[in-house]
Structure formats: structure tokens, C-alpha cells
Amino acid sequence: MTIALGLGLGTKNSTGDWLETFYPKPLYQPDAALVEQVRAALGLASGNSTLELNNEQLDKLAQLSSQASGIAELAASFQNSKRPAVIVIIESDETATSTPEVYLKLHLLSHRLVKPHGISLDGIFGLLPNVAWTNKGPIDLNELPEQQLQARLNGEWLEIKSVDKFPQMTDYVSPSGVRIADAARVRLGAYIGEGTTIMHEGFVNFNAGTEGTSMIEGRISAGVMVGKGSDLGGGCSTMGTLSGGGNIVIAVGENSLIGANAGIGIPLGNRCTVESGLYITAGTKVAVFDNDNNPVETLKARDLANKDDLLFRRNSSNGQVECLTNKTAVELNEALHANN
Numbered sequence: 458m459t460i461a462l463g464l465g466l467g468t469k470n471s472t473g474d475w476l477e478t479f480y481p482k483p484l485y486q487p488d489a490a491l492v493e494q495v496r497a498a499l500g501l502a503s504g505n506s507t508l509e510l511n512n513e514q515l516d517k518l519a520q521l522s523s524q525a526s527g528i529a530e531l532a533a534s535f536q537n538s539k540r541p542a543v544i545v546i547i548e549s550d551e552t553a554t555s556t557p558e559v560y561l562k563l564h565l566l567s568h569r570l571v572k573p574h575g576i577s578l579d580g581i582f583g584l585l586p587n588v589a590w591t592n593k594g595p596i597d598l599n600e601l602p603e604q605q606l607q608a609r610l611n612g613e614w615l616e617i618k619s620v621d622k623f624p625q626m627t628d629y630v631s632p633s634g635v636r637i638a639d640a641a642r643v644r645l646g647a648y649i650g651e652g653t654t655i656m657h658e659g660f661v662n663f664n665a666g667t668e669g670t671s672m673i674e675g676r677i678s679a680g681v682m683v684g685k686g687s688d689l690g691g692g693c694s695t696m697g698t699l700s701g702g703g704n705i706v707i708a709v710g711e712n713s714l715i716g717a718n719a720g721i722g723i724p725l726g727n728r729c730t731v732e733s734g735l736y737i738t739a740g741t742k743v744a745v746f747d748n749d750n751n752p753v754e755t756l757k758a759r760d761l762a763n764k765d766d767l768l769f770r771r772n773s774s775n776g777q778v779e780c781l782t783n784k785t786a787v788e789l790n791e792a793l794h795a796n797n
């Protein structure tokens with residue numbers, strides 16, 4: 458089965474390299490008949506394909522039958538676009554070979570069509586150019602000084618929102634039922650579950666996010682998924698695996714709380730709490746207590762990975778990191794999420 462099909466509009470630099478691509482309606486697991494129609498109309502062989510479309514090819518797509526899942530309408534609307542059109546078909550989950558293909562994968566994640574880790578993102582950094590994201594759209598860094606001058610000559614102002622390989626998600630996708638206080642803090646490729654609130658201090662990287670209702674005031678690193686009903690306190694950290702971190706993929710279960718300025722280097726289970734300010738790394742030695750608060754054993758935090766109902770704290774009298782039974786799981790403030 459075909460994994461995805463996207464008809465998008467992109468931006469190229471002056472030497473014809475793609476900088477980015479926007480897909481208004483990416484299709485996940487599109488109908489086989491539709492894919493056949495599209496391939497036949499464009500003369501595309503099977504396999505993963507990226508094809509820039511001219512007006513004649515857009516016209517052929519615009520003639521497709523109405524069951525073509527909106528592709529015909531989209532192609533018709535692209536015909537007089539000032540930006541180049543492109544079609545990407547992902548047949549097999551392999552390393553991407555084009556910038557538009559990577560952008561389609563990032564769209565699938567942010568449209569909640571694919572969960573983090575659900576599609577290969579191998580090799581994406583080599584295909585994502587570092588771009589100046591401006592109020593006039595994406596600009597190649599080599600062309601930026603000229604464009605800045607040109608803007609001033611025209612009596613205009615070019616505002617640079619960021620210089621990055623990833624754009625902010627909301628310039629491409631704004632998922633339903635979500636509040637994002639500072640849009641720059643969520644990268645395209647984030648998966649933000651319905652009911653999530655991301656406060657100004659919250660951050661969500663690509664291939665990471667929340668399953669459902671969550672309060673995010675801390676950082677969700679690449680690859681990290683947060684379960685429903687969990688709360689990431691102000692400035693807290695989840696350890697990523699991209700650079701400098703370990704290779705354990707971190708996750709947070711349901712109804713868990715990572716306190717303000719705390720951090721985790723192990724996956725947490727359900728109904729766990731990490732005390733404000735405590736950073737648990739995989740090798741942290743943890744004194745484990747039973748239900749009656751009697752010391753039982755000392756373990757490394759990695760041995761407690763994914764276990765439910767744990768409360769981690771640093772004993773303020775002796776500095777020892779302790780793990781107790783968590784008797785009060787977090788309850789999110791209903792009123793904060795009711796109006797997303």
C-alpha cells in the first residue's frame with residue numbers, strides 16, 4: 458500500500474534547489490486507484506517519486522475524476538501559482554531522497570496522520586537546507602543580504618523569525634484543539650494531540666509530541682512522546698537522543714508530572730511524579746522505598762524505566778535521590794483545557 462501522496466507548493470532558491478514545501482492536504486495511505494490515476498496522468502513509474510509539475514501536468518491532474526480525493530481541485534487551484542508545484546508519492550518507508558519528500562513526512566506527523574517513530578526520518582538533516590524564515594517567506598541564507606537590502610530600498614522591512622532547518626509548525630499546520638502560546642517553539646514535524654496547551658516556555662521538536670490533553674511548559678525533545686493527561690512543568694527537560702544524550706528513547710506515560718525545572722533521562726510510566734528541580738539520568742542511583750516508606754534497595758534509574766506510580770524526589774535532608782510510591786497522580790486543570 459502507498460504510504461502517502463502530497464501535492465504541494467514550495468520555494469526554491471535562485472539556483473533551483475528546494476528550500477521547503479507546503480502540502481495543504483497530504484494524503485495518508487491513499488486509495489490505490491487514485492495513485493494509479495496520478496501515476497498514469499504524469500507518466501510516473503512505481504516507487505518513491507518527487508516530481509516538479511508544470512502547468513500542463515497540473516492540467517492533467519485537474520482532469521482526474523472527482524473520486525481523486527481532492528487532488529483534481531488542488532491541482533486546478535495551483536495553476537497560476539507564483540511558487541513551484543510538486544508532487545511526492547511515498548511508496549516504501551525508506552530514507553528520503555528529496556527536500557519535498559522530507560516535508561511531506563513532517564506534514565504527516567503534524568497533521569496527526571502518522572505518530573512519532575511511525576515513519577523513517579533517516580537522513581533528513583542532509584535534505585533540509587538551513588533557511589532564513591522571514592515575514593516574506595523562506596529565503597536562502599546566501600541570498601539574504603541582497604533581499605534585506607532590497608526590502609529597505611523598497612521602504613519595507615524583512616523580519617527574520619528564525620534561521621533553522623525546520624520552520625515553525627503553525628506556518629504549515631495548525632492542528633485542532635490545541636493552544637500554542639509561542640508558535641516559534643513548536644517545529645514542523647511535531648505531533649500535538651487534541652487538547653494540548655503549550656505555554657510560552659514549552660518547546661516541541663519534530664518526531665515528538667503529545668498523545669492528547671497535556672499541559673506543556675517544558676521541553677519535549679526529538680523522539681519523545683508524552684501520554685494523555687500528563688503535565689510537563691515550567692522549564693523541565695526530557696532528554697533527547699539526537700546529540701549528547703543517551704540512546705534510550707524517552708517517553709512519558711499518562712497522568713504523570715515532571716515538576717518545574719526537573720528532567721528525565723529515562724522513560725516514565727503512568728501516574729509518576731518527578732519532584733521540581735530533580736534531574737533523573739539513566740545512571741542516577743535511586744533508593745527505592747516500599748508502600749510503607751521503608752527502604753528496600755538501591756537501583757539505577759534505568760531499572761525503574763516505564764514503571765507506573767512512582768514518585769521521584771531528592772531527599773532535602775541527605776541529598777539522596779529517592780523513589781516512593783506515588784499516591785497522588787496529577788490531575789490537569791480542566792478549565793485550562795476546556796476551551797482549546
Ligand SMILES: CC(C)(COP(=O)(O)OP(=O)(O)OC[C@H]1O[C@@H](n2cnc3c(N)ncnc32)[C@H](O)[C@@H]1OP(=O)(O)O)[C@@H](O)C(=O)NCCC(=O)NCCS
Pocket residue numbers: 674689690691715716717730731732733769770771772773774785
Ligand atoms: C515532590 C512533590 C510532588 C511532593 O509534593 P507532595 O506529594 O504534595 O508532598 P508534600 O510537600 O505534602 O510533602 C509530604 C511529606 O514529604 C516531605 N517531603 C516532600 N519533599 C521532600 C523532599 N524532597 N525531601 C524530604 N522530604 C520531603 C514533606 O516535608 C512532608 O513531610 P511530612 O509528612 O513530615 O509533613 C512536590 O514537592 C513537587 O515537586 N511537585 C511538583 C510541582 C510542579 O513543579 N508543578 C509544575 C508547575 S509549573
